Amino acid sequence: MKRKYLILSIIWAFTSVLNAQTATSPKIVTYFSVFQSVGTYSSQFNPSYIFSGNCYKVGFPIGINVYKSSKVGFSFELIPYISSVNSSVGGKSQSAVSELQFHPGLVFPLKHGYSIAERFAFYSSGRYGFSQAISKTFYKTETCSYYAAIPMGFRFGNENPSSLSGVNSFFWGVCLGVSF
Numbered sequence: 571m572k573r574k575y576l577i578l579s580i581i582w583a584f585t586s587v588l589n590a591q592t593a594t595s596p597k598i599v600t601y602f603s604v605f606q607s608v609g610t611y612s613s614q615f616n617p618s619y620i621f622s623g624n625c626y627k628v629g630f631p632i633g634i635n636v637y638k639s640s641k642v643g644f645s646f647e648l649i650p651y652i653s654s655v656n657s658s659v660g661g662k663s664q665s666a667v668s669e670l671q672f673h674p675g676l677v678f679p680l681k682h683g684y685s686i687a688e689r690f691a692f693y694s695s696g697r698y699g700f701s702q703a704i705s706k707t708f709y710k711t712e713t714c715s716y717y718a719a720i721p722m723g724f725r726f727g728n729e730n731p732s733s734l735s736g737v738n739s740f741f742w743g744v745c746l747g748v749s750f
């Protein structure tokens with residue numbers, strides 16, 4: 571009789587350990603998206619919009635989110651930016667990868683497919699700052715999810731003139747992507 575209780579206790583302990591490991595094991599989500607800045611406001615309060623001026627810039631965020639629980643996750647994102655500038659000499663446009671942004675932070679999943687991300691921003695051009703984004707998953711399949719996000723951020727540094735309590739630019743944009 572004691573052997574029966576011992577075997578049941580071992581099975582119970584083993585299944586409890588397995589359930590505890592799966593409940594606390596991290597969930598990993600990778601993603602790719604396209605980011606378009608809609609409006610930028612500098613310290614001189616000169617607003618610029620998508621197609622104002624002679625420069626067009628688009629970013630391609632790629633990243634990974636590691637969720638330790640259903641309430642918080644760590645996000646690691648890289649964003650290469652491509653810029654196209656119309657030259658006044660000869661009327662030719664030039665395009666190039668203009669900078670790379672390192673964007674670590676935290677992600678907080680909410681109800682109904684929403685989430686909020688709070689991130690630091692470090693640019694290869696020397697600028698730095700922080701960003702917030704609210705995102706919504708609008709279509710989900712077995713293998714991937716499609717989402718839209720509205721990021722907003724403040725940038726400092728790189729010897730740009732500052733005002734507005736040290737902030738020398740604020741932007742907001744639209745991001746469309748897919749996560750796996």
